[in-house]
Amino acid sequence: MKRFSIGIDIGGTNTAIGIVDEDGNVSFKGGIDTPGHGDIARYVKDLAAEVTEMAKNLKLSNPDCEILGIGIGAPNGNYYSGTIEFAPNLSFRGVIHIVDLLKKEFPEYKYIALTNDANAAAIGEMIYGGAKGMRNFVMYTLGTGVGSGIVVNGDLVYGHDGFAGECGHTTLIPGGRLCGCGALGHLEAYCSASGMKRTAFELLAKYNGVNSIL
Secondary structure, three states: OEEEEEEEEEOOOEEEEEEEEOOOOEEEEEEEEOOOOOOHHHHHHHHHHHHHHHHHHHHHHOOOEEEEEEEEEEOOEEOOOOEEEOOOOOOOOOEEOHHHHHHHHOOOOOEEEEEEHHHHHHHHHHHOOOOOOOOOEEEEEEOOOEEEEEEEOOEEOOOOOOOOOOHHHOEOOOOOOEOOOOOEOEOHHHHOHHHHHHHHHHHHHHOOOOOOOO
């Protein structure tokens, strides 16, 4: 029997979904927009509908297969509690019990787990990607925000409360640009996709009328 897992990557703009086998091969890809669902309940329903359709298509092409569970990567995802907590780049505010919500949608799956999106990326790189064979490294993710996953001696560093490794919220320029989290001068405010877009607009305004590649 061939075994598969469902991966969900919740980003500030898009939520990507993939069904992968034990060798890391992606059999099906899908996704939904992250914002625009009104509230977390509607988002989870729409997400569950997409996952259900993908799982149905998998079983049509692989009748004798088993789906082991769902792994979720999300900004401010807490591995210990299964919650997304006060993520500045998501439209869902407060503490979101995403694992419990998905367990209600998919009681047939034994394993449903959450971690920070950069931690999930670090695990993937360590098993299948550029960090294969490495036991000590830092994985940076650049998107709507900036994330990082730290691996020491082959283990992810979660920290006491599950939020170790938030390098995107280290202070780069004291008193600098406002970050989405409300603090000033964070790395994410400059090096994320939205931060680089903001820099481009600032430079265009500053050098208006000057020939430039911008």
